[in-house]
Amino acid sequence: MPESLLAPGAVLALWTLIMLGWVAATRFPALAKSGIDLKAAPPGGRGADLETILPPQVNWKSHNYTHLLEQPTLFYAVIIFLHLSGGSTDLTRGLAWAYVILRIVHSLWQARVNRVPVRFAIFGLSTFCLLALSLLAVIATLG
Amino acid sequence: MDTNAILGPVATLALWSMVMWVWMYATRIPAMSRAKIDAAKMVGGTGKGLDDVLPQEVQWKAHNYNHLMEQPTVFYAVALALAIGGMGGGLNAQIAWAYVALRIIHSLIQVTVNRVLWRFAVFALASLALLALCLHAFMGFVLH
Numbered sequence: 032m033p034e035s036l037l038a039p040g041a042v043l044a045l046w047t048l049i050m051l052g053w054v055a056a057t058r059f060p061a062l063a064k065s066g067i068d069l070k071a072a073p074p075g076g077r078g079a080d081l082e083t084i085l086p087p088q089v090n091w092k093s094h095n096y097t098h099l100l101e102q103p104t105l106f107y108a109v110i111i112f113l114h115l116s117g118g119s120t121d122l123t124r125g126l127a128w129a130y131v132i133l134r135i136v137h138s139l140w141q142a143r144v145n146r147v148p149v150r151f152a153i154f155g156l157s158t159f160c161l162l163a164l165s166l167l168a169v170i171a172t173l174g
Numbered sequence: 175m176d177t178n179a180i181l182g183p184v185a186t187l188a189l190w191s192m193v194m195w196v197w198m199y200a201t202r203i204p205a206m207s208r209a210k211i212d213a214a215k216m217v218g219g220t221g222k223g224l225d226d227v228l229p230q231e232v233q234w235k236a237h238n239y240n241h242l243m244e245q246p247t248v249f250y251a252v253a254l255a256l257a258i259g260g261m262g263g264g265l266n267a268q269i270a271w272a273y274v275a276l277r278i279i280h281s282l283i284q285v286t287v288n289r290v291l292w293r294f295a296v297f298a299l300a301s302l303a304l305l306a307l308c309l310h311a312f313m314g315f316v317l318h
Contacts, residue, residue: 033316037255041311044252048305055298072290075230077237100244107251114258 036119039127040110046135047099053142054092061089095141099134106130106161109168118171126160126167133157180253180262183270187249190278191242197285198235205232231285238284242277245304249273252307261314269303276300 058081062069065084078093106127113123137153140146205228206213221240225233253270256262280296283289 033318035259035315037259037311038315040251040255041308041315044248045305045308045312047248048301048308051301069291069294074288074290075234075237076290097244100247104247104251107247107254111251111254111258 034124036110036114036124036127039124039131040107043099043103043106043131043134046131046138047096047103050092050096050099050138050142054096057089057092058085061085091145092142095138098141099138102158102161103134106164109161109164112168113164113171116168116171118167123164123167126164130157130160130164133160175263176267177260177263178257179264179267180257180270183267183274184250184253187242187246187274187277190274190281191239191246194235194239194242194281194285198239201232201235202228205229234288235285238281241284242281245301246277249304249307252304252311255311255315256307259311259314261310266307266310269306273300273303273307276303 062081062085067084081093082090110123110127113119133153133156137150137157140150140153202224206224209227211227221236224236249270253262256266276296276299280293280300283293283296
């Protein structure tokens with residue numbers, strides 16, 4: 032296993048762009064199928080406008096990409112705090128890898144099956160990892 | 175090589191976000207008073223609610239400010255990680271400058287003409303720049 036606490040962060044950042052690629056790969060064929068021409072799109076259109084136009088399975092990829100720009104931003108901040116304040120231990124590295132693996136599973140679930148109770152359970156577990164990391168970051172930075 | 179050179183574009187994009195914040199309010203507050211909305215009496219509204227009330231050109235500034243709180247947060251994380259890992263100089267710093275320049279162009283398109291195809295093209299280019307930084311971080315921290 033890579034020794035740096037920042038390694039799981041690098042994986043999650045890369046995963047985020049893979050999800051963006053998945054959004055593009057499914058959205059463009061869906062746009063073509065529904066007869067939407069980007070060149071003729073009215074000024075100011077946004078991804079969120081496609082919510083009522085494209086099939087939900089297509090939008091699920093985009094929902095997940097958006098989620099990856101929400102809570103994980105806190106994760107990046109916390110692992111950087113830990114890394115810079117001597118808080119990189121077996122425990123924090125394990126929690127950080129667990130967080131990233133759970134977020135990738137969360138993405139795959141949301142993009143494909145998307146049953147809410149399961150998504151919630153995965154999100155809940157990953158949030159506990161982040162909570163523990165946040166607590167350890169407070170201890171490492173104040174201690 | 176200055177391995178912290180990547181912090182220059184990081185600071186620039188953060189500052190640009192604050193410029194967009196000012197631009198948003200400089201257009202929103204006059205538009206709200208023209209629309210006879212009295213913020214002093216508002217309870218619980220969000221900026222999104224203004225999409226139905228204010229002219230779209232005014233809301234485009236807010237849309238872009240919101241976007242700057244989305245993908246660029248991954249850019250900040252990756253750029254900081256690269257700097258900490260001694261990889262924030264040379265090519266990575268240049269790619270980061272390209273990302274920031276493209277995001278500024280993206281902002282200017284979105285708040286003025288807001289043609290979707292142009293905006294998309296610039297966003298896609300910026301995303302490729304970010305992808306390159308992510309791959310370099312992955313190679314440096316995970317494969318190393």
